[in-house]
Amino acid sequence: MKSKYLLTYTIVLVLFATSCRKFLDQTPVSTPTDATTWQADGDANTGVAACYSLIRAAFNASIGYYAYGDLASGEFSNSDQPDFQKVIDFNLGAGVASTATDNPLLKLRLWTPFFTAVAQSNRAIAFITAMPTAVFNGTSDAEKLARKNKYLGEAYFTRAFCYFTMARIWGDVPLVLENTDATVAQQYARSPQGDVLKQAIVDVNLAIQYLDWKDNGSSDRVVRADKGAAYALLAHIDAWKGDYAGCNTACDAVINSGTYSLTAAASFMDIYKGQSPESIFEIAQNTLSEGYNANVSLTLASQTLTAPYLNGTVPVWHINNSYVTKLYTDTADVRLKKGFISVSSGATSFLECVKYTNIQTVNNNVTLKVALNNIVIFRLADIELLKAEALSSGPSGDYNTALSLINQVRRARNAKALTGLSGTAVIQAVTDERGRELFLEGHRTFDLIRLERITKDQQFDNVTPGEFAAGKTYWPIDPNLFLNNSKITQTPFWIGKVN
Incomplete structure (x- = not known):
């Protein structure tokens, strides 16, 4: 998303901000003109x-x-910050x-x-499907159809991504697929997580069908979904389900597409500036029109950085020093x-973790x-290590190949190869390596x-x-949501525990 979309994004975000307390507020971005706006490429x-843009807003809300x-x-x-301390303590119902x-x-x-964000994906799917192929850009019918399919693929991808994200956070969530103004008033119960993930897989497979791979010369590479992003999402959905054959x-x-490459050790920090050769999918915020005010209290920069990047001498979120020392044993x-x-x-x-220090002063x-680091969602090292998890955790237990994948990532990071590991010890090694590679990248929990x-x-x-088995790691929903929807129920573990 580049600056020419800033006005559109601003309108969308204003609508989002004014509706944040409503349940499933699906008022279209441009209700009076939806029927007349979706006319051209x-x-x-x-x-x-x-x-x-709406996914970015959802992720940036309270970091x-x-x-x-x-x-x-x-x-x-x-x-x-006391409320973030409650998250650290898993006191999510405070x-x-x-x-x-x-x-x-x-x-x-x-x-x-x-x-x-789901509502916007539903809207895009409905209206783009109805648009005649002839209105899309291209010099031939085939090019125009490919253009239409690209947009449809992105809409299916973003819907699948949102539902996968919500399923990992809340477990069972309402499954809303239709685009109609009536959904504002309709009541939706929570659908079983299995059904939600099943639908996400249907959507992501459609995205794989419709999308192409992008080369490194594409200006919107990785900040808009392509076939690689869709396969990466599918791999993560399968891993979450425990379908390690599908994940693999x-x-x-x-991996075999040849589209991505591990970043060299000397350029490791470039990953977090955005659109590196290693990245597969990111949420763009590396321009002034996409970034956020780093000084605002509820931003990643404000919680994790100090001088010279921002004011202050102590990070608000305190990194567990012993945890880092245990994790990174190779100096x-x-x-x-x-x-x-x-x-x-x-x-x-x-x-202090300094991955996200792409801070720019505006007009001196x-x-x-303004914090200008993209949110890196999927990258090649993540997928190689996820494959290692699939191989070591699946029924076949291919520990040697899993260990070779770990060491492939370690070589790219100037870390010594791991040796002498076999059996289930490799499973732990995979998770440890993901912890080293993806520290503060939204994966560890x-x-x-x-x-x-x-x-x-x-x-x-x-x-x-016992609490894990009962579902404590799934978040409760705020009681305010019950005011607008009598059909939803509290996340099972948190029934009677949210004040």
Whole structure:
């Protein structure tokens, strides 16, 4: 998404902001003109671009992408912000005043932003399907059809991505596939997670059918979905389901495409600036029209960075120093050497993750700094290690190939090869390597959930095995959502535990 879409995004986000307290507010982006707007290629392009914009808004709300995926994983020991401390402690049902609309815990318990994005995907699917092929750009009927299919593929991808995201966070969620104004008033019950993921797989397979691979010369490479992004999403859905045969096949499609390459050790930090040769799918925010004010309290930059990047001497989210020391045992590992610095406050030292330091001052105004790091969702190292998980955790137990994939990633990071491992020890090694490779990239909590399912070993300090089996790692929904929908119920573990 480039700056020419800024006006469209602004309209979309205004609508999102004014409806954030409603359940499944699916008021179209342009209700009075929907029937007359979807007339040309540019209309479809803009409509699909809005899907990505709304996903970005959902992830940026209370730093959701990292709060859900990292904050409770053990990467952080504590937070100076009390509500984020509750996430670290897995105290997800802590009381929040209904009037505290800016409270991060309340926002994290609302799935409304994701359903707003789903609504836009539903809208795009419905209207683009109805558009005549002749109105799309191209010099032949085949080119025009390919153009139409590209937009449809992106819309199916974004819907699948949203539902996969929500399924990992809340488990069972309402499944809404139709595009109609009446859905604002209709009541939806939570659909079983299995049904939600089944639909996500249907959607992502349609995306695979409709989308092509993109070459490195594409200006919108990785910030808009292509066939590689769709296969990567399918691999993650299959891994979450425990379908490691399917996961392995989808990983192979990405790896064997020849489209992506591991970033060299010397350029490791370039991954987080966006659109590196390693990246498969990202949420774009590396331009001024897409970035966010780094000084606002509820941003990743404000919680994790200090001077010279932002004001302050101590990160608000405190990295667990012993956790990092245990995870990174090779001091030559570029992920440790370049990804962290040590800062001090008095006699206390703090580790600071500096992956997301692409901060730009606007018009030389030191009080206005914009964070311009893309949200890196899928990249090649992630998929290679996910394949290693599939091989080591699946019924065949191909531990040698799994270990070779781990060492392939380690070589690219200047880390020594792992040797002498066999059997189930390789499963743990895979998860550890993912922890090193994907620190603060939105994966760790979900990786540990999958690991505990496989090994039955407790992975979270604040979740006992009994609580894990009862579903404590799935988030509660905020009680405010019940006001507009009498059919939904609380997440099972959290019934009677949300104040």
